[in-house]
Amino acid sequence: xxxDASFDLERLLRxxxxxxxxxxxxxxxxxxxxxRFVFNYGDVPDTAAISLTMPVRRQSYASGDLMGIFAxxxxxxxxxxxxxxxxxxxxxxxxxxxxxxxxxxxxxxLTYSVPGERVPQSEGERLDExxxxxxxxxxxxxxxxxxxxxxxxxxxxKAVVPLAAETASRPAxxxxxxxxxxxxxxxxDDFPGLARNEYFCMSVAKEAxxxxxxxxxxxxxxxxxxSRFDRxxxxxxxxxxxxxxxxxxxxxxxxxEMIAKAVDIYTRSDPAQKRRLFxxxxxxxxxxxxxxxxxxxxxxxxxxxxxxxLAPVFDVVCTDxxxxxxxxxxxxxxxxxxxxxxxxxxAFARRLDLRQTESEEIMARLHDAYLTVAERFSEDRRFHxxxxxxxxxxxxxxxxxxxVSRPKLVR
Numbered sequence: 523x524x525x526d527a528s529f530d531l532e533r534l535l536r537x538x539x540x541x542x543x544x545x546x547x548x549x550x551x552x553x554x555x556x557x558r559f560v561f562n563y564g565d566v567p568d569t570a571a572i573s574l575t576m577p578v579r580r581q582s583y584a585s586g587d588l589m590g591i592f593a594x595x596x597x598x599x600x601x602x603x604x605x606x607x608x609x610x611x612x613x614x615x616x617x618x619x620x621x622x623x624x625x626x627x628x629x630x631x632l633t634y635s636v637p638g639e640r641v642p643q644s645e646g647e648r649l650d651e652x653x654x655x656x657x658x659x660x661x662x663x664x665x666x667x668x669x670x671x672x673x674x675x676x677x678x679x680k681a682v683v684p685l686a687a688e689t690a691s692r693p694a695x696x697x698x699x700x701x702x703x704x705x706x707x708x709x710x711d712d713f714p715g716l717a718r719n720e721y722f723c724m725s726v727a728k729e730a731x732x733x734x735x736x737x738x739x740x741x742x743x744x745x746x747x748x749s750r751f752d753r754x755x756x757x758x759x760x761x762x763x764x765x766x767x768x769x770x771x772x773x774x775x776x777x778x779e780m781i782a783k784a785v786d787i788y789t790r791s792d793p794a795q796k797r798r799l800f801x802x803x804x805x806x807x808x809x810x811x812x813x814x815x816x817x818x819x820x821x822x823x824x825x826x827x828x829x830x831x832l833a834p835v836f837d838v839v840c841t842d843x844x845x846x847x848x849x850x851x852x853x854x855x856x857x858x859x860x861x862x863x864x865x866x867x868x869a870f871a872r873r874l875d876l877r878q879t880e881s882e883e884i885m886a887r888l889h890d891a892y893l894t895v896a897e898r899f900s901e902d903r904r905f906h907x908x909x910x911x912x913x914x915x916x917x918x919x920x921x922x923x924x925x926v927s928r929p930k931l932v933r
Contacts, residue, residue: 532612534639535619541634545570546759547825553592553634555618560584569825572632574763574788577826588617590767594817595628596620600679600710604669627682627703629752630762644668646686649738649747652706657744661708678716680707702757707746713844715910717746722899722914723809723838724748730891732801733834743904751834752822762833764820773815777854778803781819782874788821789830796874798832801884803870805835806851807861808888810842810917815852842917843910892918 541553543561547570551563561576561583571578573591583589588596596617597605609615615623625634644667652660661679668681684703709716721739728734736749752762766773768784782799789795799819806814818837823830841847850859856866864885871881896915905911 534622534636535609535612535615538616538618538622538636541618541621541636543572544633544635545572545631545761545825550632553618553621555616558584558586559588559592561589568827571826573767574761574821574823574826574830575767590770591630591632591763592621593617594630594764594767595624601669601681604665608669624682627684629750631752631759633759644684646684648686649704652683652704652745652747653738653740655740657708657740657742661706661745664706678707678713679710680705682706702753703750705748705750707748709744712846715843715908715913716839718743718904718907718910719839719843719914720746720837722895722905722911723805723811723840724835725895725899726809726888726892727805727835727838729895730801730805730888732805733798735834735836739904743907748836751836754824758824761823761826762820764818765816768821769816771816773817774852776816777857778870779855779873781816781853785821785832789832792831793875795830795832797876797880797884800871800874800876800881801888802832802835803855804867804881804885805888806838807867808885808892808918809838809840809914810861811838812841812847812850813837813839813852818852840914840917843913 539555543550543553547567549564550566550570550572551561554560554562561572563570563578563580566578568578573589576583576589576591587593596602597620605615605620621628621634622636622639628634647664664681664683665679668683682703683706707717707720709718713719717739721737724734724737735751738747739745740747752760754760765771765776765781765784768788769776769780771780782796785795785799802819803814805811820833821830822833842849851861853859855862855870862870867885868878868881871884872878896911899905899911
């Protein structure tokens with residue numbers, strides 16, 4: 523966010539109590555902070571609904587906490603710390619103020635505005651420079667410039683970064699889709715190799731023909747850059763609602779069976795979406811990804827009255843290489859958070875109405891993709907640092923006995 527003399531952070535932090543909420547179909551209604559949060563629709567069509575869980579109606583929506591669709595992108599962890607530190611001299615930022623700051627950079631199709639006020643915009647960054655610059659100093663600059671306007675959740679250091687118009691002349695291998703903004707993630711001290719880890723896991727998903735956004739790894743291996751999965755090729759925002767919004771559960775509550783039920787309900791029992799869900803969960807099981815929680819799966823749509831589908835694969839990492847984590851899945855499957863044996867995955871597939879031959883084909887395809895990517899990256903010097911590739915291979919290729927979870931750490 524660039525400096526702008528007309529933009530008074532302190533005044534806005536104190537005064538914002540109402541936000542106009544917009545969708546690509548136009549203004550939807552007004553979000554107000556009174557004794558509770560209250561949202562009222564204007565005279566709008568059903569296509570302007572802000573959430574699958576909040577259809578257009580005359581009656582107000584009211585809640586003591588910020589409604590799920592608005593809270594979905596609330597900054598967490600590192601990003602929240604940076605924002606609060608930046609605004610400390612003005613006071614603690616309210617949820618309403620943070621929504622306003624991230625107004626047009628939220629994940630999903632909602633934007634927020636205050637009449638007469640405009641958040642200053644930056645000219646953006648060049649993708650080739652993001653990938654080639656020394657990552658440490660670069661990421662500090664990106665956070666300094668874009669943290670306040672990043673409407674994105676998750677504890678990993680990250681920011682939503684706009685791309686400059688000159689990016690249209692980026693290298694040929696990056697020209698598949700226009701990318702008005704990208705998500706830039708850095709590895710923190712707690713989880714060394716995290717950017718390379720995510721790049722490896724996303725590469726497995728891509729090799730296995732799962733739907734993924736475009737993504738890149740910086741030349742030094744310290745930054746993971748991903749295009750927005752909630753944008754059409756022409757830049758039009760898509761509606762996105764994570765499973766926390768759709769189920770009303772916190773990110774580590776519930777089960778994959780609960781997610782399957784939500785997918786069935788919200789995609790209108792489309793068999794293709796249940797198959798895609800099985801692919802996504804099986805991918806996390808194969809790669810020992812213990813962070814496939816409620817906020818890392820969701821539904822996409824152009825407008826809430828039209829077709830809906832499972833979002834592309836994102837946020838996949840092999841968490842089993844980090845000894846401080848508990849070695850379990852984020853959510854339960856068959857009432858257990860222990861990673862399942864193949865027979866248990868086949869049983870889950872049957873509950874999704876997939877045939878045994880289908881689940882066998884999916885599991886074989888994912889495993890072949892993993893082997894292909896592991897062999898490819900064995901020649902990449904970035905994956906030798908910290909013995910990262912060897913650690914991932916040890917985690918994924920351990921003998922096929924049902925593993926015993928490490929005891930959960932008491933923090």
